[in-house]
Amino acid sequence: MSRALLVVPPLVKYTAGPLLGPAMLVGAARDAGHQAEVLDLNIAFIRASGVPLDGARSAVTGDHDKPREALRRVDALFRRQLGLSGEASGRVADPIGSAAFSLELVQQSAERVLESFGASICEALAKQAEPEVVGLSVLFGGQVYWALAITQAVKEVWPRAVVVWGGAHVTAIQACLSELLRAAPSIDGFVVGHAERTFVELLDRLADPARWPASVMRRERQGALVRAEGDATVMPLFDAVALYDRGRLTLPVQMSRGCSYGRCSFCTYPAIEGRYDPVSAHLLQRHVVQARALGAALSFKDSLVDGQRLTDFAAVINRRVRWSACTKLAPSLSWRLRELGERGCDTLEVGLETIVGSSQLSIDKRQSWQVFERALEASTSAGIALIVNYMTGFVNEDSVEARAGVERVAHALRQSGNRGRLEVNEFQLERLAPEAGRSHLRITRTWPWASVCDWEPIERRRLHALVG
Numbered sequence: 001m002s003r004a005l006l007v008v009p010p011l012v013k014y015t016a017g018p019l020l021g022p023a024m025l026v027g028a029a030r031d032a033g034h035q036a037e038v039l040d041l042n043i044a045f046i047r048a049s050g051v052p053l054d055g056a057r058s059a060v061t062g063d064h065d066k067p068r069e070a071l072r073r074v075d076a077l078f079r080r081q082l083g084l085s086g087e088a089s090g091r092v093a094d095p096i097g098s099a100a101f102s103l104e105l106v107q108q109s110a111e112r113v114l115e116s117f118g119a120s121i122c123e124a125l126a127k128q129a130e131p132e133v134v135g136l137s138v139l140f141g142g143q144v145y146w147a148l149a150i151t152q153a154v155k156e157v158w159p160r161a162v163v164v165w166g167g168a169h170v171t172a173i174q175a176c177l178s179e180l181l182r183a184a185p186s187i188d189g190f191v192v193g194h195a196e197r198t199f200v201e202l203l204d205r206l207a208d209p210a211r212w213p214a215s216v217m218r219r220e221r222q223g224a225l226v227r228a229e230g231d232a233t234v235m236p237l238f239d240a241v242a243l244y245d246r247g248r249l250t251l252p253v254q255m256s257r258g259c260s261y262g263r264c265s266f267c268t269y270p271a272i273e274g275r276y277d278p279v280s281a282h283l284l285q286r287h288v289v290q291a292r293a294l295g296a297a298l299s300f301k302d303s304l305v306d307g308q309r310l311t312d313f314a315a316v317i318n319r320r321v322r323w324s325a326c327t328k329l330a331p332s333l334s335w336r337l338r339e340l341g342e343r344g345c346d347t348l349e350v351g352l353e354t355i356v357g358s359s360q361l362s363i364d365k366r367q368s369w370q371v372f373e374r375a376l377e378a379s380t381s382a383g384i385a386l387i388v389n390y391m392t393g394f395v396n397e398d399s400v401e402a403r404a405g406v407e408r409v410a411h412a413l414r415q416s417g418n419r420g421r422l423e424v425n426e427f428q429l430e431r432l433a434p435e436a437g438r439s440h441l442r443i444t445r446t447w448p449w450a451s452v453c454d455w456e457p458i459e460r461r462r463l464h465a466l467v468g
Helices: 020-031 041-048 068-082 103-126 141-157 168-172 174-183 196-204 269-273 281-294 307-317 333-342 357-363 369-382 399-416 458-467
Strands: 003-008 035-040 133-137 162-166 189-191 250-253 297-300 323-327 345-353 385-392 421-426 441-445 452-457
Touching: 003 020, 003 041, 020 035, 020 133, 020 196, 020 250, 035 041, 041 068, 041 103, 068 103, 103 141, 133 141, 133 196, 141 162, 141 168, 168 174, 168 269, 174 189, 250 281, 281 297, 281 307, 307 323, 307 333, 333 345, 333 369, 345 357, 345 369, 369 385, 369 399, 385 399, 399 421
Parallel strands: 003 035, 003 133, 133 162, 162 189, 250 297, 297 323, 323 345, 345 385, 385 421
Antiparallel strands: 441 452
């Protein structure tokens, strides 16, 4: 039997409940007879900031149910501690949140974190039983600074512990992992992809490093990158929920991996999650029982839940808990919404992305305005909040046309009376997105710890050459 500790570095984005990945690994480890716990330094950091979080539940359920203004204040504190400035790229909207800096600057920020919080990190670690393996869950670039600091603290508190990083961000920067192992000697290994089975295999073979899974990429044995082996049927174990905002407590659940659509050129879900792999809807029953016992809502973390799966999930849940999911706009969605609302669906998120025709063609995602209007009307009638994701700044997009699209969608939401909201994001070019290989742009810069790239349109580059 081995002992593991899963650590969540601060990400300062969410307070409604625990993360799914670490809970899945704990569930898999305990099922196999090992000991495993989660240390959530994200919620600990947010609580220690002194910014009040608790209060009335917001108007929606799921990822968007959060005290937004409070988290903005915590995020400002988080960023000030990093001491980062300069080296920002014009096409990377958030260099700090993307870790779009040199190895040296990222390491300097990690050292600043250690100077400010090293004692409290070590104290939090020392309260745990000594583990043989420490896993760090890194979901996005903004966690890298703290993850590096935590790794160094782990080696100080438990010199013999094996430190392995995993999570969506590690998968997104897989091309740089060999370089990062050389640059960060305190990291013993990286794992790419979902890893429930690989994690158990590592714990089983911990005493003999020569027999560690090939999918644990480490300094001593590097070859072709091997994706970890997951198991989506594992039941996640959420041990400590007391620190979360009980007024909006939400448990994550994922009933499919990959994306059933999987054709958007800007999206990395197929590359990060792998092929589409749904889990039988009847397994949702145990998640509903768990959420109901804790007085929590459920939030589906699937890339998207298609219409028929939404109906299947609604039948299993049947109003016992509130729930949210992400789905695709489709003509059939509108006539399903009333039943979904009657069976507990509180919030649906849709990726409208853009209503600009040329941009829809560019990203390989056609969306009908009429389908959106009908879905908006039907969701409002059904009492379901609609979160609409929209993006601007696509390659060669006309900025005036893009802004007009945002205003049209915002106006439609206001006029509908729906309690959802419009979320507008700037296009970012991800390393693993199909768009990164397209001929209409050129990648101009990358950073080892960042999943995003700087870029320029090919047409503009040619024009500059002609003018010069």
